[in-house]
Amino acid sequence: MAQINITNVSKIYAGGVEAVKSVSLDIADGEFIVLVGPSGCGKSTLLRMVAGLEAISKGTVEIGDRVINDIEPAERDIAMVFQNYALYPHMTVYNNLAYGLKNRGTPKAEIDARVAEAARMLEIEPYLTRKPRALSGGQRQRVAMGRAIVRKPAAFLFDEPLSNLDAKLRVTMRGEIKQLQKRLGTTSLYVTHDQLEAMTLADRLVVLNGGQIEQIGRPLDVYHTPASTFVASFIGSPAMNLLRATREGSRLHFGSQVLESDRLSALPTELTIGIRAEDLRVARAGEQSLTMKVDYIEELGAQRLVHGMLDGKKLTAALSPEIELSDTIALTIAPSRLHFFDVTTGKRLAQIVDGAVGKREDTGALEMAGG
Amino acid sequence: MTHAPLSSPTPAAPFPSGAGGLFRRFKARPSEDTSAKRVQFNSPLLPYLFLAPQMAIIFIFFYWPSVQAIQSSFYLEDPFGFGSSFVGLANYTDVLKSNEYLGIARFTAVFTALVTFFSLSIGLLLAVKADGVIRGNAAYKTLLIWVYAIAPPVAGLMGMMMFDQHIGPLVKFAGLFGWEMKVGLNYNDTAFAMIVVSVWKQIPYNFIFFLSGLQGIPVSVREAAIMDCRSGLRRFWTVILPLLAPTAFFLLIINTTYALFDTFGVIDVIVKDKAANNPITLVYKVYMDGFRGNDLGGSSAQSVILMIIVFVLTIFQFRFIERRVHYN
Ligand SMILES: Nc1ncnc2c1ncn2[C@@H]1O[C@H](COP(=O)(O)OP(=O)(O)OP(=O)(O)O)[C@@H](O)[C@H]1O
Ligand SMILES: [Mg+2]
Numbered sequence: 001m002a003q004i005n006i007t008n009v010s011k012i013y014a015g016g017v018e019a020v021k022s023v024s025l026d027i028a029d030g031e032f033i034v035l036v037g038p039s040g041c042g043k044s045t046l047l048r049m050v051a052g053l054e055a056i057s058k059g060t061v062e063i064g065d066r067v068i069n070d071i072e073p074a075e076r077d078i079a080m081v082f083q084n085y086a087l088y089p090h091m092t093v094y095n096n097l098a099y100g101l102k103n104r105g106t107p108k109a110e111i112d113a114r115v116a117e118a119a120r121m122l123e124i125e126p127y128l129t130r131k132p133r134a135l136s137g138g139q140r141q142r143v144a145m146g147r148a149i150v151r152k153p154a155a156f157l158f159d160e161p162l163s164n165l166d167a168k169l170r171v172t173m174r175g176e177i178k179q180l181q182k183r184l185g186t187t188s189l190y191v192t193h194d195q196l197e198a199m200t201l202a203d204r205l206v207v208l209n210g211g212q213i214e215q216i217g218r219p220l221d222v223y224h225t226p227a228s229t230f231v232a233s234f235i236g237s238p239a240m241n242l243l244r245a246t247r248e249g250s251r252l253h254f255g256s257q258v259l260e261s262d263r264l265s266a267l268p269t270e271l272t273i274g275i276r277a278e279d280l281r282v283a284r285a286g287e288q289s290l291t292m293k294v295d296y297i298e299e300l301g302a303q304r305l306v307h308g309m310l311d312g313k314k315l316t317a318a319l320s321p322e323i324e325l326s327d328t329i330a331l332t333i334a335p336s337r338l339h340f341f342d343v344t345t346g347k348r349l350a351q352i353v354d355g356a357v358g359k360r361e362d363t364g365a366l367e368m369a370g371g
Numbered sequence: 372m373t374h375a376p377l378s379s380p381t382p383a384a385p386f387p388s389g390a391g392g393l394f395r396r397f398k399a400r401p402s403e404d405t406s407a408k409r410v411q412f413n414s415p416l417l418p419y420l421f422l423a424p425q426m427a428i429i430f431i432f433f434y435w436p437s438v439q440a441i442q443s444s445f446y447l448e449d450p451f452g453f454g455s456s457f458v459g460l461a462n463y464t465d466v467l468k469s470n471e472y473l474g475i476a477r478f479t480a481v482f483t484a485l486v487t488f489f490s491l492s493i494g495l496l497l498a499v500k501a502d503g504v505i506r507g508n509a510a511y512k513t514l515l516i517w518v519y520a521i522a523p524p525v526a527g528l529m530g531m532m533m534f535d536q537h538i539g540p541l542v543k544f545a546g547l548f549g550w551e552m553k554v555g556l557n558y559n560d561t562a563f564a565m566i567v568v569s570v571w572k573q574i575p576y577n578f579i580f581f582l583s584g585l586q587g588i589p590v591s592v593r594e595a596a597i598m599d600c601r602s603g604l605r606r607f608w609t610v611i612l613p614l615l616a617p618t619a620f621f622l623l624i625i626n627t628t629y630a631l632f633d634t635f636g637v638i639d640v641i642v643k644d645k646a647a648n649n650p651i652t653l654v655y656k657v658y659m660d661g662f663r664g665n666d667l668g669g670s671s672a673q674s675v676i677l678m679i680i681v682f683v684l685t686i687f688q689f690r691f692i693e694r695r696v697h698y699n
Binding site: 072 | 595596597600605616
């Protein structure tokens with residue numbers, strides 16, 4: 001067990017592609033870090049540099065107190081779980097688990113004990129004598145996990161380990177990985193492009209964009225205070241609504257529609273406004289509101305996603321299924337729940353708090369049920 | 372299982388699966404058959420009609436001569452073509468009692484073992500080295516594939532020229548160390564040249580199959596091994612080679628057959644007209660006795676013996692070696 005310190009790490013591939021640009025990240029001992037971002041943003045590259053499967057072009061990576069830039073992958077005291085499992089097809093499950101230990105000269109009795117323990121934890125005991133091709137995808141995934149666990153490494157590295165599984169199994173395995181990591185307390189670095197997986201697994205999230213860190217933070221912090229429009233649209237489902245608006249005094253103009261609040265004065269006149277779908281609610285009579293023309297509806301059971309147009313721009317609202325719908329609905333939002341971003345850089349502007357409408361903590365759902 | 376055209380830039384997948392598929396069919400796995408396309412014929416005779424030309428060729432050029440060989444191995448043919456007389460197993464006992472024949476058999480065994488071993492191991496070594504360089508580089512790959520298309524005849528010719536008594540660079544090179552190489556005159560020198568040229572000629576073939584086999588090993592499995600095992604050599608023995616086993620087994624059979632039969636041309640060029648004290652293999656002996664010595668009965672008996680050897684060898688390879696092969 002150890003902390004990992006990534007300092008100003010860059011990766012420049014042959015041909016000049018800079019896949020990772022001066023990334024710094026300190027991972028505490030036992031922490032579960034999830035790297036998340038769209039395809040091609042450099043997540044795997046960063047992970048593989050820590051693993052030693054790619055050379056580090058610039059910067060240093062420390063595991064424990066060792067700089068591991070020039071240390072062989074097998075000597076870095078890490079274990080990796082691959083997307084397609086990468087099990088040795090010619091070895092039995094037992095040998096797949098034991099292989100790394102054998103190569104390190106672990107005594108036979110110790111190997112037996114560790115394999116037995118991992119097999120019990122992952123419930124793969126019945127398959128120990130089978131070859132990987134005689135296992136289902138989920139079972140292979142467990143074996144791949146087992147291969148990492150038996151090594152008792154300082155850190156686990158995961159590169160999208162669940163993306164080959166069906167949706168249901170993915171949810172189960174996600175839970176198991178989380179529990180296992182908590183039980184073992186092993187520092188983990190986990191790569192995914194699935195924001196839901198990232199939210200549920202991470203102690204801290206690292207959102208990557210174009211090889212750079214866009215934001216680091218606890219999942220809920222990232223969700224509630226996204227540092228940029230990129231993070232805002234990437235984290236959370238449905239994606240946060242982003243609308244251009246202009247401010248005149250205490251009034252926000254969305255095209256022809258207007259929201260008013262007395263706390264807007266510090267903001268620039270041109271802005272991007274972020275609105276979470278679940279922060280919108282149906283306006284009560286006499287409340288200020290935005291009128292949405294309804295296009296179509298997605299029923300999610302507990303929620304209903306209403307997609308429509310607000311003055312020619314797309315808007316999605318998550319409403320309670322009990323609310324009656326018509327062609328247009330009047331929606332409102334607590335001004336404290338608006339997110340403001342710079343129009344050109346996309347960076348977050350200071351959050352405003354409007355005590356008159358309600359504190360941040362109480363959710364719109366309550367009010368919606370009442371209205 | 373179709374083979375990719377030679378010009379294909381990525382033969383990686385088709386080759387090994389072709390090799391694997393070939394042997395899987397021997398095992399008659401049902402899953403293989405269900406995946407194949409099923410065609411319904413209107414007339415039950417039609418499929419046999421389609422098969423007929425192939426069957427005819429196999430029958431005329433393979434089974435019929437075999438039957439004839441077996442038959443004439445029991446007869447003593449008059450050298451001048453005036454009939455023949457039944458002699459039972461006499462041809463066989465003559466052959467098996469002959470010291471000359473047993474000597475040739477011994478040489479053939481050594482020759483086959485050495486040619487197979489060296490052409491396989493050198494081919495593998497080159498493929499492993501090339502694989503390290505061309506991983507993901509299509510241009511290199513295409514260049515190396517060309518070797519396959521042009522090599523065997525040209526390589527054979529080049530190999531032969533290496534040992535030319537007057538201009539052969541290998542002969543001159545050996546001379547530098549005081550080794551006066553006399554290919555065609557000295558038994559050991561001739562054997563040496565035969566083996567070197569035969570190996571030389573077969574390397575490109577093995578190289579290309581091993582290379583495709585190596586490229587067929589998933590990158591992530593190699594990477595997992597890199598994280599599990601520090602020593603590259605150990606990784607090769609414990610992960611790469613076992614995964615290459617289907618290719619290697621296929622090549623083992625091909626190379627044994629090559630060394631036994633297809634080296635005829637090499638031997639013929641090297642010992643031509645001066646067979647007297649030179650090493651030859653069993654196949655060449657069959658030819659010499661039958662066509663030069665006009666001893667059809669003895670020659671037939673020898674070819675039947677050869678058939679039995681190949682038969683036994685193949686059964687042995689499938690029973691004892693293939694069992695250790697992991698097909699993916
Ligand atoms: N060997 C390579 N040579 C050149 N460029 C590469 C190489 N490997 C990756 N890249 C580039 O580096 C960038 C980052 O790749 P990387 O595999 O890290 O993305 P990723 O975030 O893991 O994406 P995904 O979610 O699709 O797996 C990509 O633009 C990719 O094209
Ligand atoms: Mg990736």
